Every structure is written in structure tokens, then in C-alpha cells.
Amino acid sequence: MSKKILLSGIQPSGKPHIGNYFGMIRQLLGQQDEYEVYALIVDYHAMKSVRNSKEMTENIKAVVLDYLALGLNPKKVTFFKQSDVSEHTELCWIFDTMITMPYLMRAHAFKDAQMKNKEIDVGTFNYPVLMAADILLYGPDLIPVGADQKQHVEIARDIAEKFNRTYGEGGQFFKLPEAMIMKDVAIVPGTDGRKMSKSYNNTIPLFAEYEEIKKCVMSIVTDSSEGIPKNVYAIHNLLRPASELLPLYESKAGKYKELKELLIEDLEKFIAPLRKRRKEFEKDLPKALAILKQGGEKAKKIAAKKMEEVREKIGVNVY
Numbered sequence: 001m002s003k004k005i006l007l008s009g010i011q012p013s014g015k016p017h018i019g020n021y022f023g024m025i026r027q028l029l030g031q032q033d034e035y036e037v038y039a040l041i042v043d044y045h046a047m048k049s050v051r052n053s054k055e056m057t058e059n060i061k062a063v064v065l066d067y068l069a070l071g072l073n074p075k076k077v078t079f080f081k082q083s084d085v086s087e088h089t090e091l092c093w094i095f096d097t098m099i100t101m102p103y104l105m106r107a108h109a110f111k112d113a114q115m116k117n118k119e120i121d122v123g124t125f126n127y128p129v130l131m132a133a134d135i136l137l138y139g140p141d142l143i144p145v146g147a148d149q150k151q152h153v154e155i156a157r158d159i160a161e162k163f164n165r166t167y168g169e170g171g172q173f174f175k176l177p178e179a180m181i182m183k184d185v186a187i188v189p190g191t192d193g194r195k196m197s198k199s200y201n202n203t204i205p206l207f208a209e210y211e212e213i214k215k216c217v218m219s220i221v222t223d224s225s226e227g228i229p230k231n232v233y234a235i236h237n238l239l240r241p242a243s244e245l246l247p248l249y250e251s252k253a254g255k256y257k258e259l260k261e262l263l264i265e266d267l268e269k270f271i272a273p274l275r276k277r278r279k280e281f282e283k284d285l286p287k288a289l290a291i292l293k294q295g296g297e298k299a300k301k302i303a304a305k306k307m308e309e310v311r312e313k314i315g316v317n318v319y
């Protein structure tokens with residue numbers, strides 16, 4: 001029996017932190033054996049926020065190194081970038097002709113942008129349509145996403161249905177994908193107790209050097225009235241089970257500095273091997289990039305075949 005297909009889009013938007021890792025990344029990498037996985041770096045989507053060519057290049061390279069270091073296995077996963085497969089934008093246009101503006105205006109991301117900005121670029125408006133093309137070209141069964149992206153997967157389903165109804169001759173030309181909302185994706189707490197997020201400036205970078213880990217941990221907010229400093233504990237609990245941690249924290253109640261030092265050591269134990277692997281990949285960047293390029297070639301073959309069928313369906317194939 002062939003494996004089910006899972007597809008995931010990765011934003012090339014700067015340094016990942018341990019919150020990203022214990023949230024989505026670990027879950028995604030945990031699926032490599034069970035599913036046939038497509039993981040694409042969505043560089044064209046990222047253009048709506050990255051408008052500097054050097055930064056874009058650096059971000060793409062960094063995300064390749066990050067994922068390889070974290071254990072993405074390119075033998076199992078088709079790892080590529082969107083811009084290597086021009087069929088994504090081509091299919092996006094075809095979908096654009098089939099859906100309406102009022103429909104897209106109902107998207108949460110658009111509404112949020114509308115509340116914040118006076119002028120919204122067309123790319124932001126059209127974002128879910130390019131995402132639908134990313135997905136539908138490969139016929140995946142499942143799209144692992146956070147709750148914020150669920151609506152985008154629904155839009156992809158709607159678009160697939162519309163195309164199938166219009167051109168599918170009663171068949172399922174595009175497979176309808178399901179959103180896989182990762183149940184136990186924990187909300188990882190940041191150094192101030194709020195959700196760990198770049199925008200709150202409360203993160204611990206996933207490939208941090210020892211000194212940086214130290215600095216981040218020392219900045220964890222504690223309240224002098226607590227016996228067990230809950231923000232320190234919450235981050236520590238990502239690395240060690242409560243059965244080990246609780247007795248330790250109870251025996252050192254009130255000793256924040258000591259507990260923070262223990263957390264620094266545990267974080268270092270966890271991060272050091274990742275850092276080392278990343279540096280190894282970094283030493284041979286051309287090799288890492290060749291992996292991405294090969295992934296792109298593989299994806300291109302699949303997407304080109306599907307696009308050929310799309311052209312056939314819409315009637316532009318006259319030769």
C-alpha cells in the first residue's frame with residue numbers, strides 16, 4: 001500500500017526558536033517515516049514581508065541548514081523551494097480566474113491586514129490562492145498546520161472543488177486535502193511567560209551558543225513570591241518530564257539562580273549537538289544547497305505533469 005502524502009510549507013523568515021521546534025517542527029519531522037512528505041520553503045509567499053534580496057538569500061540558506069541539522073532526511077522528504085517550481089505561480093493564476101474577490105475578502109489574514117494597514121498588496125490578498133496551488137499540485141492527503149492556517153486549507157479545498165466541478169467531468173481531478181491540526185502542539189512559553197514568539201522578543205534561539213542560552217535563561221521573568229519559578233519550570237519541562245523535575249524544583253524551592261543554572265545546562269545538552277550538526281552542514285553549504293536543488297527537480301517533474309493535465313482540462317493545449 002502506498003503511503004499517504006503530507007505537505008508542509010516552511011516560511012524562510014529568520015532564526016527558529018525552541019518554541020518553533022517543540023511546536024510544529026518536531027511534529028513535522030516525526031512524520032517522515034509514516035508519510036510521503038513534501039516540505040517546501042515558501043520563498044514567494046515570504047516576499048510579502050522580506051523585501052531585501054540579501055536577506056531573502058540568507059533566509060533561504062539558513063532554513064535549509066536548520067532543517068537538515070534538525071534531522072530532515074532528504075532521502076525520505078521532497079525538500080524544495082517554491083520558486084524552483086514555476087508551476088505554483090502558474091496554477092495560482094488559473095485559480096485566480098475562478099474565485100471571487102468577496103470570497104477572498106472573508107479570509108482572516110486579509111481582514112487582519114485590513115485592520116492594520118491602509119494599503120494591502122495584491123500578494124497578501126492572493127496569499128491563500130498561491131497556497132492552494134502549493135498544495136493541490138501534489139495531491140496531498142494531509143496538511144499539518146497550526147489553528148491559524150486552518151482556513152487556508154479550507155480555501156484550498158473550496159478551490160479544488162470549484163475546479164473539479166468546472167473541469168473535472170465528475171471526477172476528483174484535484175484531491176481535497178485535510179488540515180491536520182496538531183493536537184498536542186504545545187503552546188511553548190517564552191522567557192516572560194507569554195507564548196514564545198519573535199514578536200514578543202522572549203525567545204530562546206534553537207541554535208543558540210552557550211553564552212546566548214545563558215543570557216536568555218537569566219532573563220526569564222520570576223516572581224519573588226513563588227517557590228517554584230513557573231516560567232523557568234515551564235521551559236525546563238520541555239526537556240524533562242515532570243516526574244523528574246518536580247522533586248528537583250521542590251528541593252530547590254526559592255533558589256531561582258540555581259534552578260536557572262540547571263536549565264542552562266539542560267538546554268546546552270539539548271542544543272549543543274544541533275549546533276554541531278548545523279555547523280557541519282554549514283561547512284559544506286554547496287552540498288546542502290544541492291539537496292534543495294535536487295528536491296526542486298523532483299517536485300518540478302510532478303508539478304509539470306499535473307500542470308500539463310490542467311492545461312488539457314482548461315483547453316489551452318492545442319498542439
Ligand code: TRP
Pocket residue numbers: 007008009010011042045130131134135143145149152
Ligand atoms: N501559510 C503558511 C504559513 O504561514 C505557509 C504555507 C505556504 C503553507 N504554502 C503552504 C503551509 C502550503 C502548508 C501548505 O505558515
